[in-house]
Amino acid sequence: MLLFSLSRGAILFALTLSFASGQSLEPRRPQPATLDYNGHITQIIDQAINPSQFPSGFKATMVGYLDDFGSVYRPYGAATVDGTVPLNENTIFGIGSATKLFAATLLGVANGKGLALTTPVLSLLPSQTLITPKENRYGIRLLDLADHHGGLPKNEGHLYNSLSDLYNDYAADPITCVSSTQELIHDCGCCDPTYMSLLGLTPTCGTGVANPVYSCPTHTPTQGPQGWVYSNLAFEVLGASVATWLGYPDWNHANLAEITAPLNMPDTVPLESLTPAQVARAANHCNPATRTTNANCQLLDWLPIGNAGGGLFSTASDMLQFLSYNAYGTTVPAASKLQAALPVIHQTYEHSTSGGQELGWQNFTLPTGEVYHWKDGSNGPFNSWSAYVGPPLARMVILLDNNSSNGLDLAAIAKQIIINTGPSISSVTTANGGSDISQNDWIVIKGTNLVPANAPASGVIWSSAPEFAAGTMPTKIANVSVTVNGKPAFVYFYCSAVTSSICPVDQINVLSPLDTASGPVQVVVNNQGVLSVPFSANLKTVAPAFLQFTTAGYVVATHTDYTLVGPTSLYPDASTPAKPNETVLVYGVGFGLPTGSLVNGSSTQSGSLATPPVCKIGSASASVTASVLVSPGLYVFAITVPSATPNGDNAISCTYNGATTPAGNLITVQQ
Secondary structure: OOOOOOOHHHHHHHHHHHOOOOOOOOOOOOOOOOOOHHHHHHHHHHHHHOHHHOOOOOOEEEEEEEEOOEEEEEEEEOOOOOOOOOOOOOOEEEOHHHHHHHHHHHHHHHHHOOOOOOOEHHHHOOHHHOOOOOOOOOOOEHHHHHOOOOOOOOOOOOOOOOHHHHHHHHHOOOEEEOOOOOOOHHHOHHHOHHHHHHOOOOOOOOOOOOOOOEEEOOOOOOOOHHHOOOOHHHHHHHHHHHHHHHOOOOHHHHHHHHHHOOOOOOOOEEHHHOOHHHHOOEHHHOOHHHOOOOOOOOOOOOOHHHHHHHOEEEOHHHHHHHHHHHHHOOOOHHHHHHHOOHHHHOOOOEEEOOEEEOOOOEEEEOOOOOEEEEEEEEEOOEEEEEEEEOOOOOEEEEEEEOOHHHOOOHHHHHHHHHHHOOOEEEEEEEOOOOOEEEOOOEEEEEEEOOOOOOOOOOOEEHHHOHHHHHOEOOOEEOOEEEEEOOEEOEEEEEEOOOOOOOOOOEEEEEEOOOOOOOEEEEEEEEEOOEEOOOEEEEEEOOOOEEOEOOOOOEEOEEOOOOOEEOOOOOOOOOEEOEOOOOEEEEEEEOOOOOOOOOOOOEOOOOEEOOOOOEEEEOOEEEOEEEEEEEEOOEEEEEEEOOOOOOOEEEEEEEEEOOEEOOOOOEEEEOO
C-alpha cells in the first residue's frame, strides 16, 4: 500500500513547477515577449470608439490616455475639412465647458490663500456696477457658483464686452433677453426648463431673435439634485471675481499665472490669445481674425470676460498634463503650490441628478469601485470630455472632437476606456487545463492590471501568510483577492507583467472555493480595492487536468521515492524516465471532491475519489491503484505504466466523471 506523506513544501514545489505555459516559476522556460503596452491601450481605445461606425459627416476625434506606465495618443480623421492640419497630440481644439475646471482650480488656489468658499459673491463685486435687485440674490456664495446651485440661469441675457456687463447680468433681476443682442433667444435662462421649473414657471423661449423683449426672474441659491442648474453665467462670475480678489486684471491673466504656466500647458489659451504658430495647429483653422466668418469654426462668442465659463482652447498633450495634476497631485516642481488646491476641489459638495458635484468636476462610482471624475465641454463645433480615476490604478482620458452635434458619444467612450484599462481578466482556466473550472480547483487567472505593478520580479507567494498559523489559507495577499461566484477564493501566487520576466501578462493562481453551483459563474479580481470587470467562467462538477513541469507537456510525476519522472534532459541529474510496470505518482487538479466532507478554506485536505479515474498511457489502459487528495485541491494518482509501453514520450490521459484531461500531456518511459 502506498503512503502519501508529502509535506506542504513538496506540494508547493509541485504546484510551483506545474503552473507552466505562462504559469510557472520554472527558470528554464524561455523568457516571453513583454506586453505591448501601446498596442494594448490602442486596442481598447479602438474598441470603445469603433471607427467602423463613425457617424455621417465625421470630422476628427483626438484621444489622449495616460496611466502609471505612460501615455498613448490615438487620432481619428483629419483636424480640418481640407486635411492640412496634422491631427496629433498638439492639435488645438476648443474645450468648451471643460474651461470651468480651470475656474474651479483657481478658486481652490485662492482658497489656499485665504478666500473662503462661503464668501458672498456680493462682497467681491465693485459697488458701482450693482443694480438694486427686486429679489434677494446676494446670498449666493462662491461655492454656490462653483457647484451649480447658485440659483442662476444656464446662460446670460446678453453678451459681455466688459466686467460691468458681466456683473450687471449677475446682479440684475430679472435677467432680460432682448432681440437687439446677437445671442440666440434659446440661450437665455428663460428657456431652460429645469431653471424655470424651480420658479414654478413655464419656459418662454420665443421663436427667434425678432421676438419682443422678455425676462426671467431669479431665485435664491438651491440645494440637492433637484436644485442643480448648470450655469455658464455662474462660472463667468466666479472666474472674474476670484481673479479680482487675487489681484489680476482679468481671469485670463489669473489662469495663466496660477494654473497653466505652472503646469507647463502653453497651448491652453483663449482663442483671442492664439499665436500664428498655434493657429497653424488649430483644428478647423480657428483664428481670432476670422472667428465671425470662418464657417468651419462658428464658436459661441466667448469674449475675454466670459472665458472662465467655456472659452479655452487646448491640446490632448496639455489636457493630460492637467488631468495628471488632478489624479496624482503636482506633476512638475513648479506646480507644488497647486497641490493644496486638490482636496478643496475634489470634495462632493452637492449633487446633481447624474452624481456628486465637486468644484467644477462631477463624479460617480464605477463598477470597479473607483470614483470617476469627469467634465464635458461644448463650444460651437467642438466637444470635449475629460475624465480620470485616481490611485492606486490612476488612469485618465481626454477626448477632443470637432464634430458639432453629429459627433460621437464621448461620455460612453471615456467610461469604457477607463473601465477596460482597469483590472481586466482575459482568461480563467484550470491549471494546465481548459476553460472549464470546478470547485476546490487550482485555477489560473490572466489579464492586465490584476496585481500591483510593483510586485517583485519573482512574484508573490502565500508561503508567509499568517492565516496558516490558524490552519486556514489566505483569501488575500498584499491587497489582491479573487471571488468565484461571489465566494472568496484562496490566493496562492501572483506576478506582474511589468516586473516579471516569466509572466507575459498579469497572473493570479488561486484555489476555487467550495461551491455546488453549476454553469456560468463570475470571476472578479480585486486589485488594491479596484474591481475587475466580471469574467464569466464555466463551473462544472469536475474539470480534470494534470499539472505540468513545462510547456512541452511533461506531467508532474514522481517515482515512489518522490524523485522526478521525466526525460533526463528535463532536470539533469534530477529527473529520470519511468519504466514499464512501474507505479508512478502523477499529480492532478480539478477532479472534484473526495468522499467525506471538506472544510472550505482549511489548509489541510484529505480523502479519496469514490472511484478511480480511467487512465491510459500511450494506447494502453493503465491501472490506477490510488487516487488520493493530499493537499487542498491536489490529487495524487498511483498509475502503473503498462508493460508494453514503448520507450520515449508517451501520451497520458485520465477520464473521470465524464470529463477527460486535456490532450498533449506526456510521460517519458525507458526500459
